[in-house]
Amino acid sequence: MKRTYEDIFPNQDFSHLLQTVEQYLSNDTPLWWVNFVGEEVGDFPSPIACLWMGNAINQITGLRHAHLFLLYVLPEHRRRGVGKALIQYAETWAKKRGDQQIGLQVFTNNLPALNLYNQLGFQTQSLWMIKLIDK
Template identity: 35%
Template sequence: MEIAPLREADLDAFVAELWLPAKREMAASMTGYDLDERDGVRETGRSHYRARLDDDETVTYLGREDGDLVGYVSAELRAPAPIFEAIHECHVSDLYVTPEIRRRGAGRALLDAAEEWGRLRDCAHLDLNVDADNEAAVSLYEAAGLTAERYQMQKSLD
């Protein structure tokens, strides 16, 4: 699999082939989240990722297999509250692999690319959030050396 940073020329295909399918899958698996498929949602995605292209504190890598887009990972630099020691963390905000190539190493390769990006920016940690019932993703992340450090707890206010 080829991994390369997202470029302006990739935006339309990225949004249509990876970002929207990833968000649709996420919305289908998360209680209380409905995807807003209004007109302009593609432009919203393009605009968001276009802005990230010029931001040195974020990265999006695309995975390609035989020229086809098959996955992506997005990461950003984060710092703790100013009262704590000034360290950087590499936060993976999105990782998605198309269903037809899952469990063939693409997710790990994309995660490794984000980890290397964070390492080159002197990050002390890599972190991410994962749904507790997403066993495949939890397995991938544990195999990559991530451990659960906190629990995110939620309560509906409806």
């Protein structure tokens, strides 16, 4: 998760992300890793991508649905279909659970992610807006 944010917002402190993971990672929010065969770190395969899914509530219908917390592919492995394959895997997982949609949040300056999600049929349903306020 930290690498994802560091790619988009360099020079930021992301120490708070550990709290997010501790709060939301559970048996109901699976995390899948993609390992690159042949590359190892110590005795373990070297992960090149991950996908973390969770739960959300559709604010219109009130139904639970799958929510994509995190999709990350190492830069040197991007544009090879890894992210697309992970999203397709997530769709299969969500369908088996009975979910009717997958939601996600994406930063407006993350053009590669926006392009991928648009190609896979995701559509903007709402905009998350913020206003910075003085202390």
